[in-house]
Amino acid sequence: MSGDDWLTDTRTSYDTVAISYADQVRGAIAELRYLRAALTLLADSVRDAGGGPVADVGCGPGHVTAYLRELGVDAFGVDLSPGMINVARRDHPHVRFEVCSMTDLDLPAGSLAGILAWQSLIHIPDGDVPTILQHFHRALQSGGSLQLLFHVGEESQLMTEGYGGHPMKLYVHRRQPERVGAWLRDAGFEVEAQMLLKPNSQTPQAFLFARRSP
Incomplete structure (x- = not known):
């Protein structure tokens, strides 16, 4: 895929499924205790560091925000x-x-106490991930918290339909936590913890908890 075609395809795909996607995920946090625990951990980390704004990047229908x-x-x-x-x-x-x-996160340097990116980096090509993590690093204050959630695996898969059978055209990139952790360290983050969800299933996911190094 050339240029920013993937961005256009991703935008169009999620515009198409926005209502049905929101209907499907609306109760996810109430039903899944590990999601609630991860968000509580982020909230506690932000408060312990003195508070401040937190950006939910790739917020979708806003239920997590x-x-x-x-x-x-x-x-x-x-x-x-x-x-x-x-x-x-x-x-x-x-x-x-x-x-x-x-890819163009226009936020003042050091303006955020935390960033949450759940299932949003999964659509970013490998070559663009380090730049995005640098954007995150720039926007976070020293010691600011970053929490990622992503699909675990090795392959990239073209998604052509989803969320009620609507047409979509976007790639889902599955990655190993070790690889994402290396990108984070290269961008100036300290990885503090990771957690696997459903590690023995066909669709495992991983949390990474990181902090912006001084």
Whole structure:
């Protein structure tokens, strides 16, 4: 795929499925204790460091952003897809949401206490991931927290349909935690912990918990 075609395809795909995707994931946090635990850990880390804004990058329909705010975090969401942002604003009108690509994260240096990126780096080609992690590093204050959630594996798969049978055209990149951890360290992060979800299933996922080095 040449140039930024993958960005256009990703935006169009999630615009197409925004409503059905929101319907499918709306109860995910309430049903899955490990997701709640991970968000609580991020909230505690931000508070322990003195607080501050937290960006949910690739926020989708905004349910995770809203949950962080319930935990007392000053969270806001950004997403590439205008369709997703429209749904997020509809469902969570008290929360700030903006259309923004993580490839062009225009936030002041050191302005964030934390960044959450759940299942959003999975659509980023390998060659662009280090640059995005550098954007994250720049936006975070010293000691700021970063939490990633991604699919574990070795392969990249073209997704042509999803979330109610709607047409999609985007790649899902599965990666090993060790590889993502190496990218994080190269970008100036200290990896503090990792957790695998359903490690013996066909679709394992991984959390990585990292902190911006001084």
